[in-house]
Amino acid sequence: MDLLTGILATTFLAGGVLALAAMGEVLAERVGVVNLGAEGLMAMGAITGVATVAAVPSPALGFAAALVVGALFGMVFAFATVTVRANQVLCGLALTLIGTGLANTIGRSYSGTPSAAVFERVEVPLLSDIPILGPALFSQNVLLYLIYIVLPLGLHYLLFHTRHGLNMRAVGENPAAADAGGIPVGLIRFAYVTAGAALCGGAGAYLTLAFVPAWSDGMVAGRGWIAVSLVIFAGYRPVNAVLTALLFGLITSIGFVGQARNWPVAAPFLSMLPYLGTIALMIVPVLAWQKVRRLMAAPAALGEPFYRDVR
Amino acid sequence: MLQGLRLQRLPSVQPGIALAMRALAIAIVVLAASIALLVAGEDPLALGAQLVSATFSSTFGMEDFGLLVIPLILTGLSVAVGQQIGTWNIGAEGQFLVGAFAATAVGLFVPGPAWLILPLIIAAGALGGVVWILVPTLARAFVGVNELITTLLLNFVAALLVYYVSTGPWRDRVGMSNSSTPRITVEMPEFWGLIHWGLPIAILIALAAAAILAFSRWGYEVRLSGSNPSAAAYAGIAVGRHIITVMLLSGLIAGVAGAFELAGTVHRLQGGISNNFGYLGIMVAVLARNSCVGVIFTGILMAFILNSGIILQTQGITTSAVLAMTGAILFLTAIGDELAHYRILRTASTRA
Numbered sequence: 216m217d218l219l220t221g222i223l224a225t226t227f228l229a230g231g232v233l234a235l236a237a238m239g240e241v242l243a244e245r246v247g248v249v250n251l252g253a254e255g256l257m258a259m260g261a262i263t264g265v266a267t268v269a270a271v272p273s274p275a276l277g278f279a280a281a282l283v284v285g286a287l288f289g290m291v292f293a294f295a296t297v298t299v300r301a302n303q304v305l306c307g308l309a310l311t312l313i314g315t316g317l318a319n320t321i322g323r324s325y326s327g328t329p330s331a332a333v334f335e336r337v338e339v340p341l342l343s344d345i346p347i348l349g350p351a352l353f354s355q356n357v358l359l360y361l362i363y364i365v366l367p368l369g370l371h372y373l374l375f376h377t378r379h380g381l382n383m384r385a386v387g388e389n390p391a392a393a394d395a396g397g398i399p400v401g402l403i404r405f406a407y408v409t410a411g412a413a414l415c416g417g418a419g420a421y422l423t424l425a426f427v428p429a430w431s432d433g434m435v436a437g438r439g440w441i442a443v444s445l446v447i448f449a450g451y452r453p454v455n456a457v458l459t460a461l462l463f464g465l466i467t468s469i470g471f472v473g474q475a476r477n478w479p480v481a482a483p484f485l486s487m488l489p490y491l492g493t494i495a496l497m498i499v500p501v502l503a504w505q506k507v508r509r510l511m512a513a514p515a516a517l518g519e520p521f522y523r524d525v526r
Numbered sequence: 527m528l529q530g531l532r533l534q535r536l537p538s539v540q541p542g543i544a545l546a547m548r549a550l551a552i553a554i555v556v557l558a559a560s561i562a563l564l565v566a567g568e569d570p571l572a573l574g575a576q577l578v579s580a581t582f583s584s585t586f587g588m589e590d591f592g593l594l595v596i597p598l599i600l601t602g603l604s605v606a607v608g609q610q611i612g613t614w615n616i617g618a619e620g621q622f623l624v625g626a627f628a629a630t631a632v633g634l635f636v637p638g639p640a641w642l643i644l645p646l647i648i649a650a651g652a653l654g655g656v657v658w659i660l661v662p663t664l665a666r667a668f669v670g671v672n673e674l675i676t677t678l679l680l681n682f683v684a685a686l687l688v689y690y691v692s693t694g695p696w697r698d699r700v701g702m703s704n705s706s707t708p709r710i711t712v713e714m715p716e717f718w719g720l721i722h723w724g725l726p727i728a729i730l731i732a733l734a735a736a737a738i739l740a741f742s743r744w745g746y747e748v749r750l751s752g753s754n755p756s757a758a759a760y761a762g763i764a765v766g767r768h769i770i771t772v773m774l775l776s777g778l779i780a781g782v783a784g785a786f787e788l789a790g791t792v793h794r795l796q797g798g799i800s801n802n803f804g805y806l807g808i809m810v811a812v813l814a815r816n817s818c819v820g821v822i823f824t825g826i827l828m829a830f831i832l833n834s835g836i837i838l839q840t841q842g843i844t845t846s847a848v849l850a851m852t853g854a855i856l857f858l859t860a861i862g863d864e865l866a867h868y869r870i871l872r873t874a875s876t877r878a
Binding site for chain 1: 535614661662665669670672674676678679680682687689690805808812847848849852857859861863865
């Protein structure tokens, strides 16, 4: 593979982790719940993936197990934030601590050894022979097609072209009005916070089963937080979330290439790029185009609990 | 719902109920951990007794415990101060690291007598903390960018920076370790065993912050801006300017914590110097309900939990497990906080 193909292939691979988690976060935030536990959910998903394939060497099963674990943690989080209406910021931070701590505790016995099974590349006939683009786009693992094509288009359709999607957005924008209109606010919030958490768990498993195929302490390394910020930058839209994730995949990829080619920049500085890039991306667009603010506005009831009985 | 009983949500919480809820949260987590230990074939009661005796009946235990209290009070204070105006400084970890980094720069490369260098080290730490929160502060005040995520992402950058200098250019080339800098030339004087003057100073800083917030005009305006920004702005208070000073102060305190940890406890810069103090500070502040005096007590409580974790490590329980436990306490605290808002009413009518 030449340089450009290598960069592109890594971009898609690295962006996939962020895209999956960011889409999960879009789901939760669209119905009005900020889940700052993405980092912890990804850690749990990552170790679940590794532990599952160590027992049964099937990456699909590992990925499914991570989805389930993510959903379980998501239900606990949804119980706290939607049912009890506890502070979302605190619960999210707590979930990150719990997930990271648990994953590192469970992960001690898996540390350092490569994942027993990983998602293999699938070569799409003919298309993978296209120069430069072919190997990067059509010689990837099967999850990537799910992440880049099926999920974003499916979620976009769900959110913006179905009646149910309209209900979801209503719950995030104005839960009181939605409630008055007979939409089950609590149920919808609970369901999509759980579904979003499942996707975050899946993103963790993608990390250990496709991208960096081994478990190590602290390997999620802030990707959950980057995913949370990408959602803001993506204006809470699934397709945009994938595009911004790709941008970040590119930044990560450039860092990798720099290390591999011995650029005269120390490796830790190249590793800083995704974090600094995220911060820059959160600030620059708002500075440059004031209008962006309204266009990309968060759901109006984001982060606010809904009390039906208190009027 | 039961006949004649109704739940009512109150807008405010009585301190007594809130305190009880926090105690309950900790008790539930300790109970859950005990059950987990029982299942794993350990005796939780014996372990608990061992924890208390290991901490309080030996000089070593008291020293370790006291040294942990210092950074936890300060990082907790850092988060609590930010919360006064409603900002979340989740970046105390990064400001702590950069504070320690800046303090190391002075400690390693500025020659001079200790009475001059020591204040310089602490000033450098404070400056490091301020520099590290500067961009999130300006972004929040002028562009409206959520500080929660920007401060947090800078933690990772700070960790990479400290990792780079302590294993790279500032690496100790003489000593046996090649993952830390050489020992800095001056250190904080100690007053009891290994416990240095950072402890009383940290307590004084917390009391001073509480006093300034409670009694000064600035503190009044900050608290008003925090509880109701629009009312404060309407009353002519420069809310944006207060956000800047409060956030910079928050970073400064975390930076000082890093300088104290370096000059008083660890004496050399290394990757793990932060020991999650920044993240645990969030816990300390939340448990203290963002009271600057309260963080002194919750800092001590957190230090005991953390120290227990270190003692438990000899029993095969890791710091990660302790991190998960603190997360669980935080989680239950958040739930308990909300439940504390409710009271059960008896109603005459049977309409449930």
